[in-house]
Amino acid sequence: MKPLLILFLVTIHLFFTAQVNTSSALAADSAPKTKIRIAAGGLSLSYFPIYAAVQKGFYGRRGLDVEIIQMSATLTAAALLNRAVDYTIIPSTIATAAARGAPAKVIFFSSVKLQHALVARADINSITDLAGKRIASPGFGNLIAYEIQFLIERYKLGPKTTIISSPDRLIAIQKGLAEAAVVASPTDIKGEEMGLKRLLQMGTVLQIPQAGLAATEEKMQTNRSEVMDVLKAAIEGLEYTATQREDATALIAKWLALTSTQASKAYDAVKDTYSRDGVPTPEQSKAYIAMLAATAGLNADLPASTIFDFSLSATAAKDLAARK
Numbered sequence: 001m002k003p004l005l006i007l008f009l010v011t012i013h014l015f016f017t018a019q020v021n022t023s024s025a026l027a028a029d030s031a032p033k034t035k036i037r038i039a040a041g042g043l044s045l046s047y048f049p050i051y052a053a054v055q056k057g058f059y060g061r062r063g064l065d066v067e068i069i070q071m072s073a074t075l076t077a078a079a080l081l082n083r084a085v086d087y088t089i090i091p092s093t094i095a096t097a098a099a100r101g102a103p104a105k106v107i108f109f110s111s112v113k114l115q116h117a118l119v120a121r122a123d124i125n126s127i128t129d130l131a132g133k134r135i136a137s138p139g140f141g142n143l144i145a146y147e148i149q150f151l152i153e154r155y156k157l158g159p160k161t162t163i164i165s166s167p168d169r170l171i172a173i174q175k176g177l178a179e180a181a182v183v184a185s186p187t188d189i190k191g192e193e194m195g196l197k198r199l200l201q202m203g204t205v206l207q208i209p210q211a212g213l214a215a216t217e218e219k220m221q222t223n224r225s226e227v228m229d230v231l232k233a234a235i236e237g238l239e240y241t242a243t244q245r246e247d248a249t250a251l252i253a254k255w256l257a258l259t260s261t262q263a264s265k266a267y268d269a270v271k272d273t274y275s276r277d278g279v280p281t282p283e284q285s286k287a288y289i290a291m292l293a294a295t296a297g298l299n300a301d302l303p304a305s306t307i308f309d310f311s312l313s314a315t316a317a318k319d320l321a322a323r324k
Contacts, residue, residue, distance in 0.1 A: 034063055035067070036067070038067070041073045043256060044210075047212075048241060077094045095292060098306060099292070107313055108234055109275050110210075114273065116183060119181055120173070124199065131157045147182050147206060149163070169187075207287055232316045238274055238277070
């Protein structure tokens, strides 16, 4: 697709898609603020610390007016590269583009372990009971399908264990089309309310980062101060999420339209998946590249520096720590 056509499609999308304007209500001073547009997919706890940073005023007090814009994940890389947005929360599409030469990098991860869970029918007592059964995924060749294949191989479930595609995995189990599924939180909570059994938190066996922030190399080189402020606010969002359970739970409930009980369970399910400073371990970075190799056809031996640059996140974390 030609660059001008991509830019046109992204622009049209930004005007007509449902937008989530999350400008902070806590930063009400009259000083003009710098508008920051961040692309995101659907609502997800994987980037909750960034959302919380907006809502709690961590961006606003740095003079940033942040708008989180929901769009299809397939559009986010083009939106970033064509300057329709300043940052993207979805790292996989831009990391794939960077691996193929696009001038951009993933600079921050909010979640460094998977926030997904394996849920199954109530009569399934263990993962090994899924041998020869059907496990639902939202499609093929994506992250969740990769996770299911990992389970099949790790737990030796055998070639008769199959991945099926279903737009609603819980309904697929309920209707007998599948015996299990891998789902994100809080869908796992809702599954339990339907009588399904949680068999495994995927983050305990697969430390693959999920959401974060990516920027163009031009942005990093020419507007370093803005990038640093964006990262510092995001890191404060991580600290808030880790330390303010009651307030964070209330914010999750409001954001995702959950009951307080559901929000509390969702918080507890994902609290240990978040980074402390936005910087993954080398092992987590390697696991992410392995996932992209399987789902996007990248070279499994791809140097991490091709798609990642966490130097600014590390510096931002040190600056914040020095001021405490």
